[in-house]
Amino acid sequence: MKCIVTGAAGFIGSHLCEALVSQGHEVVGIDAFIPYYPRAVKESNLQEVRCRPRFAFVEGDLRTVDLDPLMDGVEVVFHLAAMPGLMRSWSDLDLYSSCNILATQRLLEAARCHSVAHFIHASTSSVYGRNADGDEASPLRPVSPYGVTKLAAEHLCLAYRENFGVPVTILRYFSVYGPRQRPDMGYHILIRSILEGRPFPLYGDGEQTRSNTFIRDCIAATLLAARRRDVALGETFNVGGGQVVSLNEVIALVEKLAGRKARIMRRPPRPGDQRHTRADIGKAHKLLGYEPTTPVTEGLRAQFEWQMSMLGHGP
Numbered sequence: 001m002k003c004i005v006t007g008a009a010g011f012i013g014s015h016l017c018e019a020l021v022s023q024g025h026e027v028v029g030i031d032a033f034i035p036y037y038p039r040a041v042k043e044s045n046l047q048e049v050r051c052r053p054r055f056a057f058v059e060g061d062l063r064t065v066d067l068d069p070l071m072d073g074v075e076v077v078f079h080l081a082a083m084p085g086l087m088r089s090w091s092d093l094d095l096y097s098s099c100n101i102l103a104t105q106r107l108l109e110a111a112r113c114h115s116v117a118h119f120i121h122a123s124t125s126s127v128y129g130r131n132a133d134g135d136e137a138s139p140l141r142p143v144s145p146y147g148v149t150k151l152a153a154e155h156l157c158l159a160y161r162e163n164f165g166v167p168v169t170i171l172r173y174f175s176v177y178g179p180r181q182r183p184d185m186g187y188h189i190l191i192r193s194i195l196e197g198r199p200f201p202l203y204g205d206g207e208q209t210r211s212n213t214f215i216r217d218c219i220a221a222t223l224l225a226a227r228r229r230d231v232a233l234g235e236t237f238n239v240g241g242g243q244v245v246s247l248n249e250v251i252a253l254v255e256k257l258a259g260r261k262a263r264i265m266r267r268p269p270r271p272g273d274q275r276h277t278r279a280d281i282g283k284a285h286k287l288l289g290y291e292p293t294t295p296v297t298e299g300l301r302a303q304f305e306w307q308m309s310m311l312g313h314g315p
């Protein structure tokens with residue numbers, strides 16, 4: 001099939017492009033290199049897939065680019081482009097609302113005009129709010145502007161389905177980690193701090209829990225949603241890693257991998273931070289056959305080794 005992946009130069013998008021091309025699909029990747037983190041990092045995310053003949057890259061901003069020519073012959077749209085991260089969303093709402101809401105609406109409109117067969121939208125556990133520990137029917141009360149914009153984007157998807165029959169599926173990812181994790185994310189900062197012997201800012205008491213999703217499992221769930229279009233259309237799924245760990249446990253695991261202690265710098269919790277996330281993935285398991293397979297110890301080791309090689313420490 002021919003597909004579009006938006007946010008193709010990002011952490012998750014670049015892995016998704018590689019997986020799709022490896023499965024024999026034709027992929028058009030779109031990204032605007034929004035400088036939330038350095039362009040050089042995103043260029044290196046793309047390095048491997050850019051050499052593949054079935055992959056074409058378009059540098060373009062979804063808020064302005066002419067989407068019509070790009071949609072030609074496209075069967076599936078994987079919409080991953082967004083401004084992620086909680087903290088900056090408090091101070092730069094313009095950017096978050098335009099990239100997360102306006103861009104989504106433009107893409108949905110193009111998908112409608114070109115009658116794409118499936119529109120898969122990447123959402124987040126942040127739409128649930130302070131705690132994300134129930135199933136997909138749990139109340140949606142985001143506590144950060146980021147979560148608010150991502151929830152608005154979900155509602156746009158549903159409005160396009162309701163009014164125009166756009167065939168949407170919403171995937172709510174729970175904190176994804178692994179090689180290429182964004183440099184602003186907690187595990188990335190923790191590993192880098194330990195490797196460089198710098199202090200690690202720990203917000204709160206460290207007892208906050210996460211059911212993080214290893215990147216390979218996140219991609220597996222996303223591909224399953226596309227493969228099982230028969231059951232996925234119109235549905236929303238939680239995508240989590242199946243194991244719950246506290247930040248203190250993760251710190252201990254990384255200390256063990258590094259063979260040295262973290263230099264913890266205690267800080268108060270930040271506004272918008274989630275307290276507990278425990279992905280109920282029963283629906284994805286039942287309808288899509290999704291089964292995460294990567295234990296946290298294994299996933300953290302993979303990310304740790306990737307960051308070591310990035311920092312030139314060698315394995």
Ligand SMILES: NC(=O)c1ccc[n+]([C@@H]2O[C@H](COP(=O)([O-])OP(=O)(O)OC[C@H]3O[C@@H](n4cnc5c(N)ncnc54)[C@H](O)[C@@H]3O)[C@@H](O)[C@H]2O)c1
Pocket residue numbers: 006007008009010011012013030031032033034035036042060061062063079080081082083084098099103122123124125150172173174175176177182
């Ligand atoms: N990483 C996680 O843990 C996580 C968790 C939940 C949900 N998500 C969602 O998954 C998706 C991917 O997240 P990620 O961690 O890979 O982020 P990322 O920042 O690494 O990738 C997103 C990409 O989208 C691009 N982009 C943003 N606005 C754009 C625009 N207007 N036009 C074109 N490109 C644009 C950025 O340049 C970036 O490369 C996002 O929708 C995010 O909300 C991620």
